[in-house]
Amino acid sequence: MPVPAPPAALDDSPAARRREQRGWYLYDWANSAFYTTVISVFLGPYIIPVAKTAACAKDFPGVAADRCVADFDGLAAASPGLGYVDVLGADIRPAAFFGLMVTVAVFLQIVALPIVGALADHTGRKRELLGGFAYAGALATMGLYFVEGDRYMLGGVLFVLANLAFGSSVVVYDSFLPQISSPAERDKVSSRGWAIGYLGGGVLLALNLVLFLQHASLGLSEGMAVRISMLSAGLWWAAFTVFPLLRLRNRPVPAHERTALRSVGGSFRQLGRTLAELRRYPLTLLFLVAYLVYNDGVQTVIGNSAAFASEALKLNQTVQITAILMVQFVAFFGALLLGRLARGFGTKRTVLASLVVWTMIVAAALFVAEGQEVQFYLMAFAIAIVLGGTQALSRSLFSQVIPKGREAEYFSLLQISDKGSAFIGSLTVTIALQLTNSYRIAMISMIIFFVVGFVLLALTNLPKAIRAAGNEVPERI
Template sequence: MSKFTKPEKSWMMYDMANSAYSIIITTAIFPIYYKAVADNAGINSADSTAYLGYTISISTFILALLGPILGSLADYKGLKKKFFFFFFLLGTISTVGLLFVPNENWLLLLIVYTLTSIGARGANVFYDAYIVDVTEKEKMDDLSARGYAVGYLGSVIPFVICIAIITLSQMEIISLSVTMASKIAFLITAIWWIAFSIPMLKNVKQLYGIEREPKVIVNSFKRLGRTFKEIRKYRAVFLFLLAYFFYIDGVGTIISMSTAYGTDLGLSATDLIIALLAVQIVAAPFAILFGKLAQKYGTKKMILVGIIIYTIVCIYAMFLSTVIDFWILAMLVASAQGGIQALSRSYFGKLVPKEKNNEFFGFYNIFGRFAAVTGPFLVGVTTQFTGSSAIGVFSLAILFVIGFIILLFVPDVEAGGTVDKMESA
């Protein structure tokens, strides 16, 4: 870590901050807590999983609409940090708000969860865009991969604390109900998120952007319109975003709905949580490995490897029946999860012009978020129609296949492509 600058280290620390939200709220404890609340309210298992999928779709749809607009505004010097801070506050405050939702109100629980998701994902739009401000092109793969690794390892600490509290409450060693223990886990998540965001807020500055001008909002919409019309002139960017739309859809859906899927298969909360903890630990070195291999073999090739692994995951999910099967599936996900996300972020950072990075990362967000609308919705509809969560997960394989094929046609910027202007598509 000594080779990284203070801003680079501070930027990586935010991965540790928001990864706690990702594992505790998005992936592990909240979905299990929500499934229990929905079950107590008389909602059957398939429907409650579908409602969670629809909720994720709604929150990502909202952010997908806002992303490019906010990115265009944040391209003005001095505005990126303000937008980042707003979504950071929305996410942390609404996470605390989960504590105050009545235990039997599953609908209000999903509404507050939507706010936490918009806050977390919104802050990540600007966090991802900061990569061009904190480092150079040659270091982006390594920095992005190490950021994910730091996030995975760091999030293990609050995750273990939360699991310990819930387990002790289940064993009646401490005088807390499981419901209250889960709510304490939500509070710990918010505190951790805030604490490890401080270096980012203090030490990371916006270096690239355009000068302020009159009628900021009007001109931002005009610039956004021009960029949207011209985006096909950036051939590598256009094709990459199209491929990203499909494969990241499957990645995000598997992350956000894995525990709900495991619960439908009859796996215990303990088995699910231990497996997810192992994923966090195993994913860290694999994220770094993907970054190192990208330096040797190319970022694009390693993204393709990640897509292949996820396709295998979707197929294997059809045959999942035991705890051992779930562990095999979890380790496959762990081997690719951090790498494919980290390298997608860094590769896109290499493709876009620095002075318009927020606007372009806004489009990166809109493609990723609109994709995240279709994935959970596809799983939800397929699960309800067939009555099988396994078939719902298998349906995601088509998204990975399409993403893989399109990515093959993305011009390789590392092999001599230009960054600022690509030939017309």
């Protein structure tokens, strides 16, 4: 059997890297449509009435469907044992259905993402895996157009598939960062990618909100406007994924198993070695824990902002929606601003400063007056300034403290720390609400996450961590 020729060396010149970087940025532009349009705005409020319609047909057949959905909570409260939908044999309240699907999606990501990361690093076929996950997610998202009437399970399954594909594609996408940028370029490239993602998600969300708010004048029902919006997110995701697939290049990897089954087996073995070897990089682990803590605070504040606006400040949905839009566009400039500050003052100092700002923002929640839209917009503006930069620079820092050739595996751990820790902040908010019945106190409780995260990050010796991983220490870190 002839010996295969060694792979040709890739052009790693600055011009070649810039070409890949421009393609890489556009995947954030592509996939952010799913997060903003589907997860943040439309799917949750839409699928719960779909589940209520199914429960009405099952438990209250004598009540007109529209009236049943509108009066569902009262009907269910007056009829113990009724008002549930079936999910694999379990009786679930319609209001809890979307939250259950989110929980299932998060659990599956925790299981699957390390395998995805190991497979990407083991086979070296990152571009193919990125495309496969992206188009699987885009198709599942487009399928949400067919969720209507009582098809709640169709919506739940498609959402779980789309969310799993989204997380898997992001692991592969993030793992390209250290391959397409030098250590000195890392902060700028990561920040630009995050910024462009906010811009892309914001552009499509703005278009969809116009469609939603003007649906009657366009001759559309509200449900049809939502379905078209979710379909557009999948089409957007699919269309713009073409560009990174044309620009990004696979890197050579050591010889590996040729069959898919053996590759998966080899990936499992490599993943086991990675988890065992993580003990050799205690400072990388310390950074990962610091990120887990303060990012949990970030995600919880964002996830509860709408509830804070409606429950504590008594602001209407229009204010909430316009605030979401403002955050998307301001975060574009915020990510670029923090990236520039990192080049001048150092990445670690910039992230630490952003955590101080986060602490001030949640502390201000105690003083924002009820009904004060301007004060709420100012809070949202401050969040937008630090939101993208905190996450983009953290991604850049993490890319510096992981060994070469294992990028996807380690980024899968970063994603898991993001997904798997989300319940801690949610639990903290739940306990605070249970004890005080105050969303102001619940928001202030997030201070502990930013303070502890600040301390852990401050204690992380990043130059030592970078050298321990075998990487070059940038001039400013």
